[in-house]
Amino acid sequence: MTAEAVIARMTPPSLPDWVFPPPEGFVAEDLDHIPDLPAHTELIDGSLVFVSPQRYFHQSVIRRLCNALEDFLPPGHEVVDNMSVKLARQQRPEPDLMVVDPHANFDLDVTCFQAGDVILAVEVVSPDSELRDRERKPVLYAEAGIPHFWRIEEVGGKPAVFVFERDPGTKTYALAGVHHDRLKLTVPFDIDIDLTKLCKRRTR
Known part of the structure; x- marks a missing residue:
């Protein structure tokens, strides 16, 4: 079994695609097009950063x-x-x-x-x-x-x-x-x- 097949079997089908970033990372414009992205998501160094509930x-x-x-x-x-x-x-x-x-x-x-x-x-x-x-x-x-x-x-x-x-x-x-x-x-x-x-x- 290939590594891709193992990952596919381990990955719950409910996870959105953006959980797995592209190899080169995300770019600024991606934030406008990724569906169902949590509010106030930031992009820092090509990675998505999610905000916790605030005090x-x-x-x-x-x-x-x-x-x-x-x-x-x-x-x-x-x-x-x-x-x-x-x-x-x-x-x-x-x-x-x-x-x-x-x-x-x-x-x-x-x-x-x-x-x-x-x-x-x-x-x-x-x-x-x-x-x-x-x-x-x-x-x-x-x-x-x-x-x-x-x-x-x-x-x-x-x-x-x-x-x-x-x-x-x-x-x-x-x-x-x-x-x-x-x-x-x-x-x-x-x-x-x-x-x-x-x-x-x-x-x-």
Whole structure:
């Protein structure tokens, strides 16, 4: 019996085809055409990455940060969540949120943005994504030319924002500061956000 026949006998018929990637890996455009792909699937280094159920901290910080950023956006810019960005042929991650500039394609049927459209990418670290959010994704964002990156961590039950700026000489991010209670910046645009409100439950 051939190896292919053994695999065929061992493989449950209910498994979708994308469980077995092509030898060369997936490419960014595949995410738009693979049927029944779980929501928020990312493509990193040609491999599909699936998202685990998120904690309340993660969801609360993203939603409230999106709302807070809306008050500071320059004209024509948009803050976007639940969408991916194409960084390279086999790199299409989904930042927790990103700010895109006015030159982006905002057609209603767009499924991802291009790296050149993004001025800020933000990741909120979760237990299942620590390595990707702290190490791999920042490298990919910087290599693709995204000028600003924020990594948000839970510290003492509150969000701490690690702010990074891209060094065009080395094409890597340099830490520009860590913010705990207040995020006040002048780049990529003027921002002044009370971080203590990002995950605080509302009382009736």
